Amino acid sequence: MAVVFEKTKGLTDKPTHYCPGCTHGIIHRLVAESLEELGLLDKAVGVAPVGCSVFAYDYFSCDMQEAAHGRAPACATGIKRVHPDSAVFTYQGDGDLASIGTAEIVHAAMRGEKITTIFVNNAIYGMTGGQMAPTTLVGQKATTAPLGRDADHAGMPIRMSEMLATIPKAVFIERVSVHDVPNIIKAKKAIKKAFEIQMKGLGFTMVEVLSTCPTNWGKTPIEALKWLKENMIPYYPIQNFRTPEEVK
Amino acid sequence: MTHQIIMAGFGGQGVMSMGKILAEAGLKEGKNVSWLPSYGPEMRGGTANCSVIISDEPIGAPTVTEATTAIVMNRPSLDKFEKDVLPGGHLLINSSLIDRKATRDDINVYYIPANEIADELGTGKIANMVMLGAFIKVTNAAKEDTIMEYIAEVFSGKNADIIPLNKEALKRGADCIK
Amino acid sequence: MAKELWKGNEAIAEAAIKAGCRFFFGYPITPQNEIPEYMSLRLPQVGGCFLQAESEVAAINMVYGAAGAGARVMTSSSSPGISLKQEGITYIAGAELPCVIVNIVRGGPGLGGIQPAQSDYFQATKGGGHGDYHLVVLAPDSIQEAVNLVQEAFDIADQYRNPVMILGDGMIGQMMEPVEFTEVKRRQLPEKTWATTGLRGRKEHNIINSLFIDPAACEQHNLKIFEKYAQIEKNEIKVEEYNLEGAEIVFAAYGTVARIVKNAIKALEKDGIKAGLIRPITLWPFPKANFLKAAEMPSVKAFLSVEMSMGQMVEDVELSVKGKKPVYFYGRTGGMVPTPKAIVEEAKKILGGAK
Structure with missing residues (x-):
């Protein structure tokens, strides 16, 4: 019998703890498939964050470290400097990367650390139960913004890709989404490209992935995908911000 | 014998390097030595000082609170450290920059116009070596030859031409001690 | 090799390199700046990597x-910077990772000052960050001892998979003393089969982690770490006993203060008072037994802990002495250094006046 589909070797058999309809599972698979297809699984080291993907170290089959909240880029820096030939990635949420870990991500980008950051932006704190994130949209309700985010009080949601794209050694920055199949395919391409650029040693690479949180958004999975498309993409446009000349 | 020396002056007067040269010379002569600087903002213009100990015995505290000798390069240093010299100890005063006399009569006081001598030698920067020359003449804490041996090591190569100048400065300082 | 005059901070850095340290991550803070400065020059020369972090x-x-x-x-810092590192240190202890952390202590609390202090004793020896854990804490009293301890620190860290802290005060960092870089005896160390190197043919993936969401598993992890600590307490205590025989008063002091106390002991001897010193070299594990033994000596009337703090190690001395003899404290703080004279006076006051 012909094999028509096989789960990537980049993931373990451990069932994930993610909520039904959460897109973390898709993003895990895209990262794992990219590593496998590029032949990097044997020399990959991933860094899991604090947040919903805190247990990512159990799901990826490569070597993994679990970092303190927001510190994954610093941790990845240590790993990459010790093993420069390895493929190092961080997998971080919006609270981790865009709030508590802003210094670490900016400076890893500034140094041009040859790592790949997968930045999962779902505009909410998932793990802790739906508090406001730096990326929560204006008017979007959260447990710490019960009336919706008020821009006068809490400021405007932060656009990390746009910000990091101003840094010279952040050579590849792209925002993608996983709310439908064509976008998932594009997301995979971007992630794969980021790892390729890392292995060429060109500099810091990041793929921001717009993601859903049906549980904390209070929506069904299908409603959540629709909400992402209609609300997040207008504020967080899907586009490539930086690609190095060498791979254009 | 244990020499417990305080050296003090403005930042830039070469107080730290004077202490270091002495400690290096002491080490070369097989003595136990320690060099402890004051550190921090005063390095950038205020009063700097260091404590140097040269001893035949193992050194206990590296701090010098009771000095066998104090070398003061400026007025604030005299004001601060005159009281810390042990009775019978030595106080070497840079009379070029210090307009007052010592007030104590239970210590040996020497006035050395270090900056004037240094200027005569062509550079004010060498005033510290003039004071060091006077100091070793008074205390025999280290030999002039040992100091010159160390100076020669430091200034070998393209800076070798300033070695004789240092030697002259040590000599002129020593000549101030009758 | 002949003795050379070395500045403490630079000697510590060179000792680390001699011990095979090839990676250093740090951030500037007085009075330890010569460590990162030295590393930035030397590590590339030996194929290592220095990085100034944000x-x-x-x-x-x-x-x-x-x-x-x-x-x-290795990393190094001074008090306020070490406070910032505490989050990472507890994760390192929790994940059982070996590393060496140098704290060249300055006055506190808050921004405090930049002059020598020992007021980080509690922070260093009682954990420092959250959770149940210990660092091995080594407190050198001279540059030579610092050089030897730094080299051993890497072996201790690797042997037990635990962070080791070198606790020196500003004087240890800033002073110069003769140093001989002698060959320090290296321990037989286990292979780091747990390291995340990339699989490189290995079948099972390695995970570096301090998260144990199941409370039973978290407790088991703590118990495992504490079994290790019991071994460290059994094997790694270092202490100097000085002049204890017939001592009426026994000082407790560590680091450079112990040297000042030795001057005081000589001065007391001239006045006919016999005084001794117990100098913990490992602050954790603490040499409790040495203090208890001294407390049981008939000649000993009292203990006096001398510190550059408001009284921190004195609590461990009290716990060790178990109430058998009175324990007193004398300290200067904020960057002030005790003088031998003041220590002598304090000892005489305790013993009931001069003889």
Whole structure:
């Protein structure tokens, strides 16, 4: 019998703890498939964050470290400097990367650390139960913004890709989404490209992935995908911000 | 014998390097030595000082609170450290920059116009070596030859031409001690 | 090799390199700046990597990553910077990673001052960050001892998979003393089969982690770490006993203060008072037994802990002495250094006046 589909070797058999309809599972698979297809699984080291993907170290089959909240880029820096030939990635949420870990991500980008950051932006704190994130949209309700985010009080949601794209050694920055199949395919391409650029040693690479949180958004999975498309993409446009000349 | 020396002056007067040269010379002569600087903002213009100990015995505290000798390069240093010299100890005063006399009569006081001598030698920067020359003449804490041996090591190569100048400065300082 | 005059901070850095340390992550803070400065020059010469991090927080997490990747790695800082590193330090202890952390202590609390202090004793010996854990804490009293202890620190860290702290005061960092870089005896160390090097043919993936969401598993992890600590307490205590025979008063002091106390002991001897010193070299594990033994000596009337703090180690001395003899404290703080004279006076006051 012909094999028509096989789960990537980049993931373990451990069932994930993610909520039904959460897109973390898709993003895990895209990262794992990219590593496998590029032949990097044997020399990959991933860094899991604090947040919903805190247990990512159990799901990826490569070597993994679990970092303190927001510190994954610093941790990845240590790993990459010790093993420069390895493929190092961080997998971080919006609270981790865009709030508590802003210094670490900016400076890893500034140094041009040859790592790949997968930045999962779902505009909410998932793990802790739906508090406001730096990326929560204006008017979007959260447990710490019960009336919706008020821009006068809490400021405007932060656009990390746009910000990091101003840094010279952040050579590849792209925002993608996983709310439908064509976008998932594009997301995979971007992630794969980021790892390729890392292995060429060109500099810091990041793929921001717009993601859903049906549980904390209070929506069904299908409603959540629709909400992402209609609300997040207008504020967080899907586009490539930086690609190095060498791979254009 | 244990020499417990305080050296003090403005930042830039070469107080730290004077202490270091002495400690290096002491080490070369097989003595136990320690060099402890004051550190921090005063390095950038205020009063700097260091404590140097040269001893035949193992050194206990590296701090010098009771000095066998104090070398003061400026007025604030005299004001601060005159009281810390042990009775019978030595106080070497840079009379070029210090307009007052010592007030104590239970210590040996020497006035050395270090900056004037240094200027005569062509550079004010060498005033510290003039004071060091006077100091070793008074205390025999280290030999002039040992100091010159160390100076020669430091200034070998393209800076070798300033070695004789240092030697002259040590000599002129020593000549101030009758 | 002949003795050379070395500045403490630079000697500590060179000792680390001699011990095989090839990675250093740090952030500037007085009075330890010569350590990162020296490393930035020397590490590339030996094929290593120095990186100035954006903060102490980032630096310690780079240490976490590098240690987890199997490297010999060090960071250094001074008190306020060490406070910032505490998050990373507890993760390192929790994930059982070996590394060396140097704290060249300055006055506190808050921004405090930049002059020598010992007021980080509690922070260093009682954990420092959250959770149940210990660092091995080594407190040198001279540059030579610092050089030897730094080299041994890397072996201790690797042997037990635990962070080791070198606790020196500003004087240890800033002073110069003759040093001989003698060959320090190296321990037989286990292979770092747990390191995240990339699989490189290995079947099971390695995970560096301090998260145990199941309380039973978290307790088991703590028990395992504490079994290790019991071994460290059994094997690694270092202490100097000085002049204890017939002593009426026994000083407790560590680091440079112990040297000042030795001057005081000589001065007391001239006045006919016999005084001794117990100098803990490992502050954790603490040499409790040495203090208890001294407390049981008939000649000993009292203990006096002398510190550059408001009284921190004195609590461990009291716990060790178990109420058998009175324990007193004398300290200067904020960057002030005790003088031998003041220590002599304090001892005489305790013993009931001069003889």
